[in-house]
Amino acid sequence: MSKIHVTTTVNGDEVEFLCDSRETLLDVLRDRLNLTGAKEGCGTGDCGACSVEVDGRLVCSCLMLGAEAEGKSIATVEGIAEGEELHPLQKKFIEYAALQCGICTPGILVAAKNLLERNPDPTETEVRYWLAGNLCRCTGYDKIIRAVMDTAKDMREAS
Amino acid sequence: MALDEYKPQKGGTEYDPEKTEFTFVGTRPDRPDGLDKVTGRAKFGADMSAPGMLHAAIVRSPHAHARIVKIDTSKAEAMKGVKAVVTRADFADDIPFKPGMGGELWNVLENVMAGEKALYDGHAVAAVAATSALEARDAAKLIEVEYEVLPHVTDVDKAMAPDAPVIRAGTRDRSVPEGFNENVVRYHESGHGDVESGFAEADLVIEDHFKTEATHQGYIEPHACLAMLGNDGKGELWCCTQGHWNVQKLCAALVGIEQSQLRVTASEIGGGFGGKTAVFIEPVALALSRKANRPVKLVMSRSEVFRATGPTASTSMDIKIGMKKDGTITAAQGTFRLQGGAFPGAPCEFTAMCAFAPYALENVHQVGYDVMTNRPKQAAYRAPGSPMAAFAVESVIDELCKQLDLDPIEVRLKNASKEGTKASYGPRFQRIGLVETLEAAKAHPHYSAPLKPGQGRGISCGFWFNHGGETSVTLAMSEDGSAQLMVGTPDIGGSRASMALMAAEELGIPYENIRVTIADTASLGYNEVSHGSRVTYASGLATIQAARDTVRKLKKRAADKWGIDEDAVYWEDGYAKPSGPNAGEFEPMHISKICAKMGATGGPIVGHYEATPEGAGVSFATHIVDAEVDPETGKTSVVRYTVVQDAGKAIHPTYVEGQYQGGAAQGIGWALNEEYIYGEDGRLQNSVFLDYRIPVASDLPMIDTVIVEVPNPGHPYGVRGVGETSICPPLAAIANAVSAAAGARLRELPMSPPRILAALEKQANG
Numbered sequence: 001m002s003k004i005h006v007t008t009t010v011n012g013d014e015v016e017f018l019c020d021s022r023e024t025l026l027d028v029l030r031d032r033l034n035l036t037g038a039k040e041g042c043g044t045g046d047c048g049a050c051s052v053e054v055d056g057r058l059v060c061s062c063l064m065l066g067a068e069a070e071g072k073s074i075a076t077v078e079g080i081a082e083g084e085e086l087h088p089l090q091k092k093f094i095e096y097a098a099l100q101c102g103i104c105t106p107g108i109l110v111a112a113k114n115l116l117e118r119n120p121d122p123t124e125t126e127v128r129y130w131l132a133g134n135l136c137r138c139t140g141y142d143k144i145i146r147a148v149m150d151t152a153k154d155m156r157e158a159s
Numbered sequence: 160m161a162l163d164e165y166k167p168q169k170g171g172t173e174y175d176p177e178k179t180e181f182t183f184v185g186t187r188p189d190r191p192d193g194l195d196k197v198t199g200r201a202k203f204g205a206d207m208s209a210p211g212m213l214h215a216a217i218v219r220s221p222h223a224h225a226r227i228v229k230i231d232t233s234k235a236e237a238m239k240g241v242k243a244v245v246t247r248a249d250f251a252d253d254i255p256f257k258p259g260m261g262g263e264l265w266n267v268l269e270n271v272m273a274g275e276k277a278l279y280d281g282h283a284v285a286a287v288a289a290t291s292a293l294e295a296r297d298a299a300k301l302i303e304v305e306y307e308v309l310p311h312v313t314d315v316d317k318a319m320a321p322d323a324p325v326i327r328a329g330t331r332d333r334s335v336p337e338g339f340n341e342n343v344v345r346y347h348e349s350g351h352g353d354v355e356s357g358f359a360e361a362d363l364v365i366e367d368h369f370k371t372e373a374t375h376q377g378y379i380e381p382h383a384c385l386a387m388l389g390n391d392g393k394g395e396l397w398c399c400t401q402g403h404w405n406v407q408k409l410c411a412a413l414v415g416i417e418q419s420q421l422r423v424t425a426s427e428i429g430g431g432f433g434g435k436t437a438v439f440i441e442p443v444a445l446a447l448s449r450k451a452n453r454p455v456k457l458v459m460s461r462s463e464v465f466r467a468t469g470p471t472a473s474t475s476m477d478i479k480i481g482m483k484k485d486g487t488i489t490a491a492q493g494t495f496r497l498q499g500g501a502f503p504g505a506p507c508e509f510t511a512m513c514a515f516a517p518y519a520l521e522n523v524h525q526v527g528y529d530v531m532t533n534r535p536k537q538a539a540y541r542a543p544g545s546p547m548a549a550f551a552v553e554s555v556i557d558e559l560c561k562q563l564d565l566d567p568i569e570v571r572l573k574n575a576s577k578e579g580t581k582a583s584y585g586p587r588f589q590r591i592g593l594v595e596t597l598e599a600a601k602a603h604p605h606y607s608a609p610l611k612p613g614q615g616r617g618i619s620c621g622f623w624f625n626h627g628g629e630t631s632v633t634l635a636m637s638e639d640g641s642a643q644l645m646v647g648t649p650d651i652g653g654s655r656a657s658m659a660l661m662a663a664e665e666l667g668i669p670y671e672n673i674r675v676t677i678a679d680t681a682s683l684g685y686n687e688v689s690h691g692s693r694v695t696y697a698s699g700l701a702t703i704q705a706a707r708d709t710v711r712k713l714k715k716r717a718a719d720k721w722g723i724d725e726d727a728v729y730w731e732d733g734y735a736k737p738s739g740p741n742a743g744e745f746e747p748m749h750i751s752k753i754c755a756k757m758g759a760t761g762g763p764i765v766g767h768y769e770a771t772p773e774g775a776g777v778s779f780a781t782h783i784v785d786a787e788v789d790p791e792t793g794k795t796s797v798v799r800y801t802v803v804q805d806a807g808k809a810i811h812p813t814y815v816e817g818q819y820q821g822g823a824a825q826g827i828g829w830a831l832n833e834e835y836i837y838g839e840d841g842r843l844q845n846s847v848f849l850d851y852r853i854p855v856a857s858d859l860p861m862i863d864t865v866i867v868e869v870p871n872p873g874h875p876y877g878v879r880g881v882g883e884t885s886i887c888p889p890l891a892a893i894a895n896a897v898s899a900a901a902g903a904r905l906r907e908l909p910m911s912p913p914r915i916l917a918a919l920e921k922q923a924n925g
Contacts, residue, residue: 037199100652103429140824154505
């Protein structure tokens with residue numbers, strides 16, 4: 001079967017790839033572009049470990065085909081830090097021990113960053129519902145929610 | 160902790176009661192692997208690739224129980240891109256079948272790849288490797304398996320019935336009394352005193368029946384590995400596992416090579432909770448790799464994870480407890496039936512032994528049955544067996560308190576196990592912290608906070624043994640005075656931080672100057688699996704001892720330089736110092752100065768420690784839960800949750816809190832939502848996260864924690880494992896809260912909305 005040629009932007013860089021029509025965006029990111037930060041926890045859009053932004057919108061990359069990335073702008077966990085400077089969420093997640101095993105962390109960081117860009121002052125309930133699509137089995141979410149809330153507070157005070 | 164490993168634990172490295180001041184231990188620094196894990200560069204099981212790598216897929220049985228008549232692989236083998244196909248014939252043929260747990264290696268092989276029969280929906284029957292993952296999946300569909308479907312059974316009580324289909328004749332061991340279906344494969348009985356006379360002394364005796372469904376550990380990372388095995392018998396394996404030496408041992412045996420010739424590297428691990436202590440896909444990937452002579456990557460889908468790995472045992476339990484009007488428990492008896500899938504090993508003895516451990520009882524008797532069914536082979540899940548027992552026992556105690564109008568914490572305090580108590584499972588307790596957790600729970604504002612209408616409060620205690628196990632640690636000094644610490648227990652939730660803290664404490668150098676590496680199997684002696692809450696205890700103890708060994712060697716170098724006896728040198732804050740005026744007048748010598756010269760003063764400075772520490776202190780917890788039940792929908796909301804648990808000594812308190820919170824959250828899922836649902840056809844009906852719903856962020860409240868520290872006499876700093884005990888009380892604590900809120904006792908887990916509505920209806924109809 002002939003492959004599909006796709007031109008897209010990932011974390012600000014223009015990239016080209018060939019993919020099978022059945023490959024998901026997650027397959028392409030991980031297996032063709034070597035960006036293994038997004039994880040496959042379920043392949044059915046239930047766990048959020050593969051969360052990325054597509055043109056600023058939060059999506060499960062396991063539910064989107066690689067071919068659909070044509071002309072889009074994709075942002076993954078690998079693009080959250082600016083050079084050596086970590087995003088405030090990344091710093092806070094380390095400081096608060098908002099991760100144990102760390103497998104859900106890339107997806108949660110992408111989702112939380114997307115939330116704070118839309119809503120710089122979310123309530124605890126808003127954070128919990130926004131992150132309800134990102135499963136974490138280790139932490140019970142307590143430290144994750146605190147880290148997101150306190151990052152939002154720091155970012156509001158800094159701006 | 161595997162079943163045959165448990166023994167009453169004593170001894171170990173003595174606790175030093177003089178050591179109460181710590182520089183590093185008890186602080187909360189950033190974890191050493193934090194940056195890797197927030198930037199996406201940490202490499203988990205599926206994140207590794209190799210040049211020339213193939214991808215593999217597994218063919219699984221759609222039947223719960225079926226004879227494999229024929230497997231035709233010809234079409235798959237003829238497909239373009241396919242490089243290897245394996246079936247059971249490609250694995251070792253010299254592994255003996257034996258009754259009970261004696262044939263565990265045979266059981267592992269039989270589970271990895273079916274032999275004559277497929278024993279559960281999802282059982283692997285063949286596998287294929289091809290040049291892409293899509294091709295491998297397409298090729299798997301071309302493998303034709305002819306089955307002769309057999310009668311099946313998936314329920315524990317039904318599997319014990321005389322007419323139930325027998326999963327595998329000859330499996331039961333000699334512990335099983337006469338008269339049971341052959342599916343009952345092991346039997347456990349323990350206790351002391353005379354329960355009948357105890358019940359006669361009671362003012363109230365309650366006897367009740369409970370059931371719990373199987374739940375999955377639910378780690379977010381599916382099993383994944385990358386294998387390379389040549390026909391020279393030498394192999395390399397990268398995989399996500401809780402214990403890579405165990406993987407090495409099992410895989411080498413299953414593919415028929417020498418253990419030392421297989422080097423296993425543990426990837427970062429995306430959760431395990433006991434479910435990654437076994438092997439599933441690793442031997443398959445090795446067998447495919449050998450046949451294709453190329454590296455093979457094999458990654459499970461979520462559905463494969465649910466169908467073929469990990470779940471807990473499901474249970475059927477009878478509990479009888481007698482109590483006097485003043486709250487004294489006079490006797491307790493429990494019968495625990497556990498199904499662990501199509502293999503022996505359901506932890507019936509742990510369930511029985513943990514059930515009444517929180518209480519000092521004169522008369523106690525417990526019986527356990529290990530029962531086989533057509534389900535996947537159960538795997539350890541966080542304190543295997545204990546949470547179910549606590550659910551049943553603590554529900555009955557709650558009911559006794561209610562009917563006798565007694566405070567549930569006071570009753571538990573009155574009967575609590577203490578140092579010197581003869582445990583329900585045999586040995587006498589050393590120093591333990593149950594009373595301290597109950598006192599802290601009683602004093603916590605949560606316990607006296609007012610409840611809103613429709614809400615109920617529940618409490619429960621929980622117990623786990625904890626474990627030591629084979630451990631090997633090496634600490635190598637660098638010329639600049641920094642240290643490389645190699646441990647063999649995968650870091651599942653921040654253990655690199657705890658290890659670095661303990662090494663820093665002993666060496667007297669900054670936490671940041673210690674690099675902790677999870678060594679591969681070729682770089683360190685054997686390390687048992689990360690289970691039994693053993694890592695901070697056992698690898699921690701070994702880290703402390705390896706650091707002390709290093710300090711001895713550092714002191715020797717200083718002593719030689721000064722020309723004095725090494726006993727006249729002591730170590731403080733990273734410096735060798737002469738121990739007093741008699742030792743001589745010398746400038747303290749910093750570790751970096753000693754290390755800078757190590758090549759010329761005797762060679763590399765390396766400390767190490769190898770042991771099987773047996774002083775893992777048991778641990779207790781008390782949980783308080785407020786729940787709200789919606790009588791219209793039957794939905795339960797957990798509105799407030801407090802965990803109180805004894806950590807012995809919290810090395811990194813933030814990660815201890817994390818273990819408490821995580822255990823409580825998993826317990827909430829188990830209590831309210833999670834269950835394996837089998838159809839009449841014996842197939843698992845909910846093998847995706849949409850249908851097997853684990854708690855999400857919007858389901859839970861903040862989870863408050865109280866760290867109680869009653870030192871474990873078997874660890875230099877008093878550490879007790881904390882990972883598992885936290886999941887023991889939630890099932891019962893929530894059930895007690897729900898019963899208080901709904902006014903009806905829930906005896907079956909999960910307490911899902913349909914069960915709650917049924918209980919409410921039954922209550923209303925009297």
